[in-house]
Amino acid sequence: MWNTPNLLTLCRFLLIPLYLLVFEAGHIRTAFLILLLAGLTDVLDGYIARSRNLVTQLGSMLDPLADKSMMITVILSLVFAGMISWAAAAAMFLRDAGMIVGSAIFHFRGKQTVPANAMGKLTTVLYYIAIMLIIFELPYAHVYLWTVIVISFLTSIIYIYQFNRLNQQRSRHLK
Secondary structure (H helix, E strand, C coil): CCCHHHHHHHHHHHHHHHHHHHHHCCCHHHHHHHHHHHHHHHHHHHHHHHHCCCCCHHHHHHHHHHHHHHHHHHHHHHHHCCCCCHHHHHHHHHHHHHHHHHHHHHHHCCCCCCCCCHHHHHHHHHHHHHHHHHHCCCCCHHHHHHHHHHHHHHHHHHHHHHHHHHHHHHHHHHC
C-alpha cells in the first residue's frame, strides 16, 4: 500500500505548507521553485508507479488529491497577493474542488476512478506555465490563464465522460 510512488505523493502534501511559508515570507519566486519541485515529484511518482507496476487504488486517489490541494493553495496565495483576480480564482477553485469532491464521493461509493490522461497532464503543465507567467509578471499572463481555465473545464468534461463510460462498462460486466 505505501510504496515509493505513494511516498512521493505524501511528500507533495508536505510541500504545501512549505510553499505557503515561503510565499508568505515574500519569496514568491522561491515558492514557485517549490511548486516546480512538487510537479517533479508528481511526474516521478507517476513514472515509477507505471514502469514498476506499482499503481495502487490509494495512489490513484491520493495523487490527484495532492495535485489539486497544491493547486488550490497556489491559487489562494496568488489571489490574496492580488496577482490574479477573484473571478479566475473562483473558476479554478470550482473546477478543482469539484474534481476532488467528485473523486472522493465516487471512490467511497465503490466506483472506479479514471486515472490521469494526457489532457489532464497537459492541463497541469499549462497551469504551471500560467503561474510562471503571472509570478514573473510577463505580458498576456492573465489572458493565457483564462485560456487554460477554459481548457481545464473541457478536460473535466472529458474525465466525466470517461468516468461514466468506465463505470457503465463495469456494471454491465458485473451483471
